[in-house]
Amino acid sequence: MIRINVEVIFMTEQLEIIRGKEVGQLLQWEDVQKMKYSWNVVCEVMRLSPPVSGAYREAIKDFTYADYNIPKGWKLHWNTNSSHKDPTIFSDPETFDASRFEGAGPTPFAYVPFGGGPRMCLGQEFAKLEILVFMHNIVKRFKWELVIPDEKLKYDPMLEPVKGLEIRLHPLVHSQIT
Numbered sequence: 001m002i003r004i005n006v007e008v009i010f011m012t013e014q015l016e017i018i019r020g021k022e023v024g025q026l027l028q029w030e031d032v033q034k035m036k037y038s039w040n041v042v043c044e045v046m047r048l049s050p051p052v053s054g055a056y057r058e059a060i061k062d063f064t065y066a067d068y069n070i071p072k073g074w075k076l077h078w079n080t081n082s083s084h085k086d087p088t089i090f091s092d093p094e095t096f097d098a099s100r101f102e103g104a105g106p107t108p109f110a111y112v113p114f115g116g117g118p119r120m121c122l123g124q125e126f127a128k129l130e131i132l133v134f135m136h137n138i139v140k141r142f143k144w145e146l147v148i149p150d151e152k153l154k155y156d157p158m159l160e161p162v163k164g165l166e167i168r169l170h171p172l173v174h175s176q177i178t
């Protein structure tokens, strides 16, 4: 039921953009700004399955965290999943719920697929644009289905589908999307 709702709201947003264009008219920056729900869906996917599992930092001073005394100079690994799946931050953390990103969204540094602080991902906005444009063109041109519906994912070192995420594409004619 949740999955159907996600697809319906996502497709409604995308179809509104498609319908507002002449055939062959390209996507514009303003169109991408309208993809708010679509981006919330991507964010929730990256919360549940972060593409990067974490990164490294060096302690610049002694500090205490969760009863551990961390001396200055120690190398630390921060892990994306440990905050993305923390029930004190994200209620019912295993459930897909794109509405978590509505309004102000999660508290700062709770949702970190792109890291955080001064060394945060430099390509975040570019990645956002690429993902939304890609998604738009896929749903505009094709009906698609997963060849292996329950394909497993692995970190190597980035998250990737073990069989390469094969999909079956069925080209749409214009009348099927409007």
Ligand code: HEM
Pocket: 051, 052, 054, 055, 056, 112, 113, 114, 115, 116, 117, 118, 119, 120, 121, 122, 123, 124, 126, 127
């Ligand atoms: C979904 C796509 C992407 C994800 C999830 C992602 C995630 C990350 C993460 C977790 C970090 C480490 C941040 C930290 O340590 O706080 C990082 C760093 C970085 N990313 Fe990305 N990234 C993505 C796409 C991109 C793209 C498209 C580019 C460039 C076009 C890019 C360029 C960089 C660079 C240059 C850094 C190093 C920043 C620094 O150390 O100052 N990333 N990314």
